[in-house]
Amino acid sequence: MSPLSGSGANPLRDTADRRLPRIAGPSGLVIFGVTGDLSRKKLMPAVYDLANRGLLPPGFSLVGFARREWANEDFAQVVHDAVKEHARTPFREEVWQQLIQGMRFVQGTFDDDDAFERLRSTIEELDKAQGTGGNFAFYLSVPPGAFPVVIQQLKKHGLADQKGGSWRRAVIEKPFGHDLRSAEELNAIVHEVFAPDQVFRIDHYLGKETVQNILALRFANTMFEPIWNRSFVDHVQITMAEDIGIGGRAGYYDGIGAARDVIQNHLLQLLALTAMEEPASFDADALAAEKTKVLGAVRLPKDLGRDTVRGQYAAGWQGGEKAVGYLQEEGIDPKSKTDTYAAIKLEIDNRRWAGVPFYLRTGKRLGRRVTEIAVVFQRAPHSPFDHTATEELGKNAIVIRVQPDEGVTVRFGSKVPGTSMEIRDVSMDFAYGESFTESSPEAYERLILDVLLGDSNLFPRTEEVELSWKILDPIEVYWDQNGKPAQYPAGTWGPVEADEMLERDGRSWRRP
């Protein structure tokens, strides 16, 4: 079980065996936007995988809400096809037959009051037929512009009310706003209807085993934490690189860009987990308090022209195939200034990290798909070796490989066998695939289960989301007012300006 599990109870009083699987109680899930890409590829398969692992209650119910004129049977067929295509675990007829008992479809648009009334009666019917006990989570897998109307409709039709000990929860997909102001406005709308403990904002990175493992690595061991500070660390690099372009998502991506899409949420959450102090417990409040504290201590560079870079992919080669440039992609404005690459340098104003830069970068059409956190250490303060002996020695590093090839690498110098003293970098590797027989659940399995259990550890809170926008907003404003994104050929590691940004600091990006 992951280190983050737990209901937030006092560990001294909590005698439950936490190794037992956490199974959701009577409940159901309503998915808005159920015909969408996310629902088909991730949400429906995750629900099935949870059922297959025995983690859902027998009467679990799944309600789809969308515009199509489907009967319950049509909806069940769509779920069936999505599960067959995308589920992680094998298809078992008996699991499917049980799941299908609680499947319903409600047809309508988000502004259709009758449809929300039908949703209300469907939930009441399921409470009777399936024993869901009034406990429902509403998953907003819809275009971000539709978040407010769905939330308001839930309120208007009494669907957010928690009657007679039942619970109601709202799950909100990313992006949560497009700047600080819009995030504050959305938070205000959400909290007018739902209390903070009813709201689950999705950052699916937090559902990944490798991300939760940052906490295990740092706080369950003794050997890392003593060197996890400015006395030993030279800098930290957090990378999320994609080898794909924007695919069919032009409508969503153009005008949003890499920094808003990835840095504001995923990379700043990774920074928070890497840099925060040890929480008193893994209680959701304690964890959020530490993440909030460190995000609040992040300092932007003084010269945004020097220490941030945005880029846009030009035509190039990717995996032996020709790739078109961003401006030639279907549906993209040929004058678009949207960033498909972003690199920023941040510092953290506290005693642990003063003077240690955190370099964050993300991009599309880069050399390889990889997400990693590299903690790079200073060189030894004194070297008794001849300088020729250490010519090929880099800086020591601990690299947390988030995806793919999930694991951790420690890089350090070792003597090359032979008569002379020559020291070269070597790696010590932990790979999930080799060390554990269990395969990792998909992030959405973990997150949906946590929503049903009311466990909010892995969901960013209001303050975290707003602090992250506060960090990003001035950069976006600066970019907006100054020039155009630098170009980089598809299949490379980003614009040369990003390399120069690190060279000026006497450092270089890792080539994972």
Ligand SMILES: NC(=O)c1ccc[n+]([C@@H]2O[C@H](COP(=O)([O-])OP(=O)(O)OC[C@H]3O[C@@H](n4cnc5c(N)ncnc54)[C@H](OP(=O)(O)O)[C@@H]3O)[C@@H](O)[C@H]2O)c1
């Ligand atoms: N796709 C991903 O991999 C991914 C990853 C991370 C986050 N997200 C987030 O997840 C959410 C959903 O993304 P998606 O890619 O699944 O979007 P999508 O494919 O465009 O699906 C949107 C869904 O919303 C429904 N919808 C839109 N307007 C509606 C209206 N007025 N009334 C009723 N239904 C309406 C659509 O129904 P129709 O079929 O009737 O049009 C469709 O089911 C977004 O917030 C996105 O940012 C997606």
